[in-house]
Every structure is written in structure tokens, then in C-alpha cells.
Amino acid sequence: xTDLEVRDALHRATAEVTAPAxxxxxVTAGGRRRVVRRRSxxxxxxxxxxxxxxxxxxxxxxxxxxxxxxxxLLDGPARGDLAGDSGFLTGAVATFRSSLPDxxxxxxxxRVAWAVSAPAGGLALVAQRLRPxxxxxxxVEFGVIRFVEMWSNGTRIWTAGRLExxxxxxxxxxxxxxxxxPGDAFLRFRDFFRDARPxxxxxxxxxxxxxxxxxxxxxxxxxxxxxxxxxxxxxxGFARVVRGQAGLSVRAGGRGVVLGNDIDASGRTxxxxxxxxxxxDDRRLRGYDDETAYFDASVFSPWRIRGVTPDGRSFxxxxxxxxxxxxxxxxxDGPEPTYLGxxxxxxxxxxxxxxPDEQGIVFASKRSRFRHRSARGDWVLNPDNAGLLPPxxxxxxxxxxxNEAVLTIPA
Amino acid sequence: MRTGFxxxxxxxxxxxxxxxxxxxxxxxxxxxxxxxxxxxMYVRWRGVRGNPEAYARRALVNRATNRWRGxxxxxxxxxxxxxxxxxxxxxxxxxxxxxxEALRELPPRQRAAVVLRYLxxxxxxxxxxxxxxxxxxxxxxxxxxxxxxxxxxxPAVFSTDRGDR
Numbered sequence: 189x190t191d192l193e194v195r196d197a198l199h200r201a202t203a204e205v206t207a208p209a210x211x212x213x214x215v216t217a218g219g220r221r222r223v224v225r226r227r228s229x230x231x232x233x234x235x236x237x238x239x240x241x242x243x244x245x246x247x248x249x250x251x252x253x254x255x256x257x258x259x260x261l262l263d264g265p266a267r268g269d270l271a272g273d274s275g276f277l278t279g280a281v282a283t284f285r286s287s288l289p290d291x292x293x294x295x296x297x298x299r300v301a302w303a304v305s306a307p308a309g310g311l312a313l314v315a316q317r318l319r320p321x322x323x324x325x326x327x328v329e330f331g332v333i334r335f336v337e338m339w340s341n342g343t344r345i346w347t348a349g350r351l352e353x354x355x356x357x358x359x360x361x362x363x364x365x366x367x368x369x370p371g372d373a374f375l376r377f378r379d380f381f382r383d384a385r386p387x388x389x390x391x392x393x394x395x396x397x398x399x400x401x402x403x404x405x406x407x408x409x410x411x412x413x414x415x416x417x418x419x420x421x422x423x424x425g426f427a428r429v430v431r432g433q434a435g436l437s438v439r440a441g442g443r444g445v446v447l448g449n450d451i452d453a454s455g456r457t458x459x460x461x462x463x464x465x466x467x468x469d470d471r472r473l474r475g476y477d478d479e480t481a482y483f484d485a486s487v488f489s490p491w492r493i494r495g496v497t498p499d500g501r502s503f504x505x506x507x508x509x510x511x512x513x514x515x516x517x518x519x520x521d522g523p524e525p526t527y528l529g530x531x532x533x534x535x536x537x538x539x540x541x542x543x544p545d546e547q548g549i550v551f552a553s554k555r556s557r558f559r560h561r562s563a564r565g566d567w568v569l570n571p572d573n574a575g576l577l578p579p580x581x582x583x584x585x586x587x588x589x590x591n592e593a594v595l596t597i598p599a
Numbered sequence: 600m601r602t603g604f605x606x607x608x609x610x611x612x613x614x615x616x617x618x619x620x621x622x623x624x625x626x627x628x629x630x631x632x633x634x635x636x637x638x639x640m641y642v643r644w645r646g647v648r649g650n651p652e653a654y655a656r657r658a659l660v661n662r663a664t665n666r667w668r669g670x671x672x673x674x675x676x677x678x679x680x681x682x683x684x685x686x687x688x689x690x691x692x693x694x695x696x697x698x699x700e701a702l703r704e705l706p707p708r709q710r711a712a713v714v715l716r717y718l719x720x721x722x723x724x725x726x727x728x729x730x731x732x733x734x735x736x737x738x739x740x741x742x743x744x745x746x747x748x749x750x751x752x753x754p755a756v757f758s759t760d761r762g763d764r
Contacts, residue, residue: 194749195718198713199718200695201621206616207615207633212605215637215638216605537627589625
């Protein structure tokens with residue numbers, strides 16, 4: 189078999205694969221949602237990907253009249269087993285200083301908040317107070333932190349990680365995934381800690397607050413996630429925790445902690461699939477997301493389908509997806525949703541649920557053109573990807589990859 | 600504001616989807632993967648528009664190599680009782696299934712090297728950039744991947760050509 193023949197085989201294998209017609213619409217809608225999420229997380233466009241971007245925001249700062257917020261990282265004692273190693277602390281601070289942009293509005297000298305020995309060398313978290321700056325949303329930016337690593341593999345090599353802002357009520361985090369998160373070249377924790385399973389290992393730093401952690405959850409009768417927390421001791425100024433597959437949640441001082449290297453979580457969230465069957469129902473699930481919990485990248489997309497029942501009531505059917513758990517909700521009468529349970533199976537290509545009072549069956553699939561029938565009826569073709577079907581529907585067939593999938597509706 | 604983004608999606612999404620399809624072995628997964636990558640590019644368009652295709656390719660490869668691991672068949676099941684219709688056994692489908700099965704046997708980076716080199720017709724240097732490794736590694740990966748593909752693809756694909764199946 190020649191190279192040309194291999195090339196030909198690959199082309200033939202993909203000849204029928206074409207992009208969906210609505211891909212641009214989906215991408216644009218999803219992209220806008222990501223922008224909104226980034227803005228809400230990064231506070232009016234504050235970038236955390238590099239010193240230059242941070243400096244650009246900080247240059248415009250005011251700060252007159254704002255009291256410097258208290259912070260254990262800036263004001264408390266250094267923690268960790270290397271906290272008494274003055275040579276290490278001096279080296280860490282010097283490295284931090286040399287990595288700072290010139291135009292930061294600093295206040296006082298930097299200090300090491302946390303220093304520990306790891307398999308590859310020493311790791312320090314260095315904090316620098318900045319002139320407080322009101323961000324206009326009730327929060328105040330007041331400092332920056334940066335991890336500094338000292339590699340001791342025969343020689344001493346100092347490296348500095350990414351500069352991160354300190355913002356009241358938001359940052360910094362005190363929990364980081366050793367393996368990083370997809371798409372984020374944060375620290376080289378993966379190499380530094382030499383963990384066997386870095387993608388499942390979490391580093392939690394002691395910043396003076398009591399820490400609780402949960403690596404499993406249940407869903408209560410209302411459809412909310414209930415995490416099983418336990419106290420996390422930090423004997424050496426930090427702890428490493430190997431998590432399970434259900435995700436994890438960290439609380440420090442009674443508040444949820446967003447993982448430090450999970451600033452932009454949008455890469456882990458599948459785009460919402462929406463179907464509009466009429467009406468203008470804008471009821472949304474509120475309080476059912478867990479914004480500070482961490483979940484692996486989702487395989488499944490959440491769905492939101494809205495429409496009007498034959499007797500004139502608006503409805504919304506929506507799923508939430510976390511760590512492979514798909515929760516199904518329905519708005520029909522009143523402002524509160526009804527939790528319908530965890531969706532059995534692991535389907536992402538179609539969703540079906542029966543409305544009460546013989547109002548029909550809500551169905552949606554990822555692709556257009558499905559057909560359905562009642563027990564004694566003929567097949568009815570629907571050219572769209574969603575519909576409110578008659579309550580007597582017993583079977584639906586819809587496109588699923590190159591096949592036609594069959595969904596049997598229980599009576 | 601995002602000048603050129605719509606045009607990029609319209610003109611290049613099918614080509615990228617085909618790459619994603621061979622990388623993941625599954626149409627749904629490939630579409631999801633591409634959508635994720637394009638959404639990410641939408642957000643970062645200003646920074647990636649100089650060479651969006653290279654960015655997209657690299658992102659697809661990175662994400663796909665984290666997904667395929669050990670996946671033989673997509674374990675999709677329905678919300679209720681659900682049967683999958685019989686597959687279409689046309690020649691094109693047979694070739695596709697054989698190719699996917701053969702690619703599935705390759706380690707992820709060998710698979711990516713072969714797909715980018717022979718489906719996308721990329722020069723070695725661009726494949727190396729997409730996979731973030733040296734050209735020598737790409738040559739080695741491509742050669743090994745081809746050798747294994749030939750062993751599997753040769754008889755199956757060409758028996759189909761001759762109408763033996």
C-alpha cells in the first residue's frame with residue numbers, strides 16, 4: 189500500500205463528513221457565553237495570563253481613600269517547612285522582584301507567604317501589596333501573587349510562574365490542581381511534585397483559614413448538589429489530595445474556593461443546546477449550579493427547551509451536567525422548577541420527557557429531522573431538531589451519527 | 600470586532616471536522632470537539648487570527664489525544680429504552696469503519712501525525728508545530744503509524760475496492 193493509497197483511504201473515510209449548517213450559529217452563541225463568563229470571573233477584563241496584561245489594568249488604578257484590605261498572605265506569618273530557611277526566602281523574593289513589571293503601583297516590599305519543599309526543589313508563594321483599586325463592582329484589587337520555584341536538580345534554577353491578582357472576595361485561591369487544567373499552561377506542578385496521578389492531585393495551601401474538602405456529592409430531593417465535606421489538615425503548610433472522578437469542592441473559611449488554575453472554566457463546560465418551541469419563557473435555574481466546584485471536562489451538553497403546552501402554559505425543560513451526572517428540571521406552573529431526577533443512561537444525542545396532564549412529550553435531538561408515531565398511527569416526520577409530541581407517542585426515531593436511533597417512550 | 604471569524608468557520612470547519620473525526624473516531628465527539636475549539640477561538644480571536652488554522656489544528660490534537668484513551672466504541676445509551684438501527688453497509692461505510700478501527704490501534708500521537716500528514720497534506724514542519732515536537736519525531740511517528748496502518752488497511756480497503764465484500 190503506497191502513501192497515496194493511505195491518503196486516499198483517509199479521504200474516502202471522511203468524504204461524507206461535513207460541518208453542520210448551524211455550526212457557526214452554535215459557535216458564535218457559545219463563544220458569547222464564554223466571553224460573558226470570562227468577564228464575570230475576571231472582573232471587567234482583568235487578564236491573568238501575564239504580567240503585561242495585569243500591569244496594563246493596574247496602571248489606571250486610583251486607590252485614594254481606600255483602606256488596604258487585610259490578607260493573611262500579605263500580613264500573616266510565612267507558612268510551610270521552608271518558612272525558616274532565610275536563604276531560600278531571599279532567593280524567592282529576588283526572583284519575584286525581577287519578574288515584576290516596572291509600573292506596578294506597589295506598596296511596601298514583597299514577602300513570602302508560603303514556602304515548602306517538594307520532590308523537585310523548593311516552592312514559594314510570594315505576595316506583593318498594591319495600592320488598592322476599586323474595580324467598580326464592590327471588589328477591590330489590592331495585590332499580586334506569584335509562585336516561584338527553585339529547582340535543585342544538581343544546580344539551583346529559579347523560575348517564576350504566572351502573576352495573579354488579589355481581589356477581595358475572589359482571588360487568590362488557595363487550591364491548585366497539580367496536573368493543571370486543560371488548555372492552561374499554569375505552573376509546572378505536574379513536574380515539580382512528581383505525582384503519579386497529577387491530573388487527580390490537588391494542592392491546597394494554608395493561608396490561615398480552616399479548610400474543608402469534598403470529593404463526592406449526592407443530589408437532594410430539590411435537585412441541588414450536596415457535597416460531603418471533611419476537615420483538611422495542613423500540617424506542613426499545605427496538603428496534597430487525590431480526588432476521585434466525581435469532582436471536588438474546597439471551602440476555606442466557610443467560602444467556596446475556585447481553583448487557582450481554573451480561572452477560565454469554560455473549556456470544561458459543554459455548550460448549551462437550546463431549542464425554542466414557541467413562547468417567551470425566560471425562567472432560569474438559579475442556585476442549582478455549583479460555581480466553585482471543580483468537575484472534569486464534561487462529555488455531555490446541557491439542554492434547555494422551552495415552549496407552550498396545548499392548554500396554553502409555558503414550559504422550560506432543562507438539564508444540568510456535572511461529572512457525568514445529568515440532572516433534569518422542568519418549569520411549568522409557578523416560578524420554581526420541578527426536579528425530575530437524574531437522567532438514566534448517558535445519552536447526549538437526545539432528550540425526552542413527558543409533561544403532566546397529558547400535555548405531551550418534549551423531545552429534542554442534536555440533529556434535525558426526526559420522526560415519531562403513536563401506537564396505531566403512521567410515522568410523522570418533523571424537520572426540526574425538537575418538538576412537543578402528542579402524549580400518545582410511543583416511538584421516536586432520530587439521526588444519531590450515521591445511524592438512526594430508536595427511542596421507545598414508556599406509557 | 601471578530602473580523603474574519605465567520606469566514607474562517609464557514610470555509611474551514613468541514614476540513615477541521617474531518618481531522619477531528621479521524622482523531623476521535625466518533626462523529627458526535629468530533630463535532631463537540633470542533634465546537635469547543637471554535638468557541639475558544641471566538642473568545643481569543645484577536646490573538647489567533649494570524650494563523651487560525653494552525654491554532655485550531657493544535658487545539659484539536661491536544662484535546663483529542665486526551666479523549667480517545669481506550670475507547671473502543673462510544674458507549675452511548677439513551678434516556679429510555681433505545682435501540683440503535685442497523686448500520687449502513689455500503690462500501691464507503693466499510694472503508695470508514697476499517698480506517699477508524701485501524702487508526703484506533705495507533706497511539707494518539709502517531710494517529711495525529713498520520714492524519715495531519717495524509718488527510719490534511721501538511722508539511723512535516725507544520726505537523727511538528729501542531730504536535731509541539733521535532734520534525735524527527737514526526738517522521739518517526741508517521742513512519743511507524745503508516746507501517747501499522749498498511750498492515751491493517753491494505754487487505755480490507757482494497758478488497759472493498761474490488762467488490763469482494
